[in-house]
Amino acid sequence: MTDFQALGLNSHLLKTLGVLGFTEPTPIQAKAIPLALDGRDIMGLAQTGTGKTAAFGLPLIQHLAAQPGKPAPKTCKALILAPTRELVNQIATNLRAFAKGGPIKVNAVVGGVSIGAQIKAMSHGSDIVVATPGRLLDLVKRQAIRLDSAKHLVLDEADQMLDLGFIHALREISRLVGQPRQTMLFSATMPKQMSEIASAYLTGPVRVEVTPPGRTADKVVQSVHFVDGAGKVALLKDLLSADLDNLSLVFTRTKHGAEKLTKTLEQAGFATGSIHGNKSQGQRDRTLKAFRAGDIRVLVATDVAARGIDIPGVSHVYNFDLPQVADNYVHRIGRTARAGASGEAVALCSPDDFGLLLAIEKLTGLTIETASGTRPERGMRGNGPKRARGKGGKPAAAGKPSGKAVVRPFDPMKAASQRNRKKQRVKRARQAA
Missing domain, CATH: 3.40.50.300 (P-loop containing nucleotide triphosphate hydrolases)
Known part of the structure; x- marks a missing residue:
């Protein structure tokens, strides 16, 4: 009995994993796969390169293979969202390898390629759609796909989707996906805004963490x-x-x-x-x-x-x-x-x-x-936080406070301006990439 057998995967997937050379599950796979097979909502935290795709992909394929019937035209049974075209294509390639020889059909949806070809592919229905949020919403608006039949939702690299400003797209997509559903969220880091995403998307989630957020790969x-x-x-x-x-x-x-x-x-x-x-x-x-x-x-x-x-x-x-x-x-x-x-x-x-x-x-x-080279002195921060300044724009004296703390009333116009500046920074970051 292999280690993957102990996780509860079926014989078809075990045979496929053997052909692909998978013998021992990674820590995130060992912890997440049994929970996902039980239908639990999962928040998975693990550094990149630890096998998160198999952690959600293998249980997903097993669930769908057990469901009778083909997907209806313009529908999907499961939806996976990822932030970049490269990651979408990588996930789709891995899932097709896992599902090889079975009935599961996987389609990738990304920008930068012909939308006409994707509309045609969606017209036949899909078991699994792997997509970037922007192009998926384009297809929804063109009525090329409905998401209400999807009973499985996966958010992969959710933290980068937040970094790239996809929060509003994620909220819109979440409202369109069917209920009740199983939702799995996977990320390498845990920014503060992630708790908002988790509370909105997940129901009684199990947190699976194999690496502290921000930790780099051991090797x-x-x-x-x-x-x-x-x-x-x-x-x-x-x-x-x-x-x-x-x-x-x-x-x-x-x-x-x-x-x-x-x-x-x-x-x-x-x-x-x-x-x-x-x-x-x-x-x-x-x-x-x-x-x-x-x-x-x-x-x-x-x-x-x-x-x-x-x-x-x-x-x-x-x-x-x-x-x-x-x-x-x-x-x-x-x-x-x-x-x-x-x-x-x-x-x-x-x-x-x-x-x-x-x-x-x-x-x-x-x-x-x-x-x-020589490491600069600790005080030479380059692009880091600037030193506090006193009156007249002069640097505050070392060891002296720059002034008394002042509690200012909430200014809605100033708050709106700050939000707009943050949106512009996100926009510039996306354009720079």
Whole structure:
């Protein structure tokens, strides 16, 4: 009897897992699969690369295989939402592999490709639809799909969906999905707004946590190089040249920065490709295929790829630009050391980035080892919090309060302005990716 047998999976899935080489469940799978098979609502917290797709996908396939009849036209029996095209395609590919040889039909719904082809696919009905929220709502508005027949809802990488501003889309979709239903929410981190999502979507959920939120993968060796901004490119070239056979993933903060760095590395003789928001879905798919095959050895990406690349051969992740959101660091470096392998995560930190590094170290509870350069003094925070200022805009004297605390009445106009500024920041972050 295998360890997967003990979890309650049926003989067809056990045979498929054997063919795929799955022998021992990961901690999140061991804890979540029995609960999901019992129909419980689940909040699963685990670092990226720990097998969350199988944790919800295997029970889902077993539930649907036991239900009689095919899905009606323009309906689905289960809905899985994910934040990026790459992650949707990755989940759909894994589910098709798990369901191979059975009656379960899986369809992927993402932007950047022909909506006409997706409308046609939806017209025949689906057992499982894996979708990005925006394109799914486009199909709903065109009456290409109804969600009231879906009795299973999965939110994967829910924290990034919040980061990308999908909260309103998630609320709208939740109202359209059938009731009663089983809902499973999986995430690598636990931002404050997640409690609102959990209370709105889940009923009596069981919390399954195998890793503290913000913790990085155990087998990733992390280091940081302190370097002037102008010296980053030369340093990256030196690091990549140390072993040209590696598959390396390089993260930049913006689409423009990714494209500029890609051209620079290509001119230096590196086999390089890029994926970001300005690339069509076809371009992104072809680049990922070439990277997976080893035709491209260096892939430059924005955070659009941080949760959509599942390539076991990635040995190094380079943070050319540190992320503005510390949580994204965890997801970026989770692209290496997958499926039990080891890997390296290397950060390039300029003086202006030091505040971002401190935020990452606070989140992860680690002091990242210095590989080269000199770590700035603690007070030199770069993009971190600015020092309080006293009267006349002068810095407040060290050790002295900048003024008495003042309790101000609630100003609705000011609060609305703050909300609008936050929306604009989210919008700019999405455009930058």
